[in-house]
């Protein structure tokens with residue numbers, strides 16, 4: 001396999017992408033943990049949430065509104081379903097972008113039943129008027145429905161049954177403070193440690209009826225970028241490989257071979273990530289180089305490099321964004337098996353950013 005193939009890498013349909021495609025959605029439903037006990041990792045959020053829910057149950061009350069923040073695929077939807085299950089309540093699922101008008105939200109809110117959980121994904125992308133309606137609904141369980149237009153418009157108050165709003169966002173910082181303050185509990189979801197992802201993989205393998213040994217699960221976990229959604233997706237691709245090329249059992253060797261075919265390397269970098277790093281190292285000597293130049297070099301849009309490839313490379317400590325441009329770290333050279341050039345200390349170009 002040739003990682004440095006010339007053809008342009010593409011961001012579409014990434015095996016290590018964080019959004020769920022059609023296949024993911026179908027399988028994810030079957031793989032979702034059903035209660036807090038089954039939910040792997042996120043110890044602090046789980047423990048705090050457990051208290052919130054137990055206390056609400058003891059008071060025979062509806063649970064406080066919950067805000068879950070964190071990257072896609074870390075389990076926010078799963079946790080909202082668990083909250084409903086633990087409260088013995090039904091759940092309604094919608095998302096910020098689906099609520100364009102305050103009327104859309106009023107229709108949903110007015111049809112909720114007592115104690116129901118309303119899961120609002122991407123809550124930071126809701127329209128302003130809907131957001132303002134939500135303030136009152138969360139606090140007073142009441143909305144004002146505006147009837148008519150202009151000077152003749154009247155507000156008709158509508159009582160709502162008590163409900164629990166579970167808001168999810170990848171960008172907690174984008175939420176206006178009045179909205180953030182109305183949540184009784186905020187849980188921040190962290191990326192998962194490899195050992196936690198191994199547990200996710202063993203659990204999913206059991207549910208999918210695939211035999212996986214400890215080392216096989218560890219190999220997949222190490223390439224899953226701290227994200228259960230990616231771990232589950234890689235597991236399914238490795239399962240295919242194990243069935244077609246071997247006896248169906250996932251070992252370290254089989255997992256490594258399978259993921260080499262899919263171009264996901266030992267650290268979870270895919271073709272696009274590697275193309276960006278390779279260009280940075282080989283064409284620009286490790287940088288600094290401007291984002292636009294780097295994007296042209298890999299034949300991608302600026303936004304793709306900045307929003308799709310870079311966040312993980314930065315998180316992994318392979319690339320740094322500096323005021324002078326993108327710079328590779330020593331770990332990047334080591335990861336691609338290349339030797340960093342020695343820069344003359346204090347020479348013409350000034351001292352290298354990572355000179356000893």
Ligand SMILES: Nc1ncnc2c1ncn2[C@@H]1O[C@H](COP(=O)(O)OP(=O)(O)OP(=O)(O)O)[C@@H](O)[C@H]1O
Pocket residue numbers: 018019020027028029031032033038039040041042071072073074075076077078079121200228229232
């Ligand atoms: N803690 C966990 N334990 C076991 N499986 C998990 C855990 N968290 C997530 N998963 C699995 O990962 C997949 C994605 O989870 P989920 O849909 O809840 O993520 P999300 O954070 O809501 O993503 P998005 O922001 O894209 O909606 C699901 O199949 C779920 O079963």
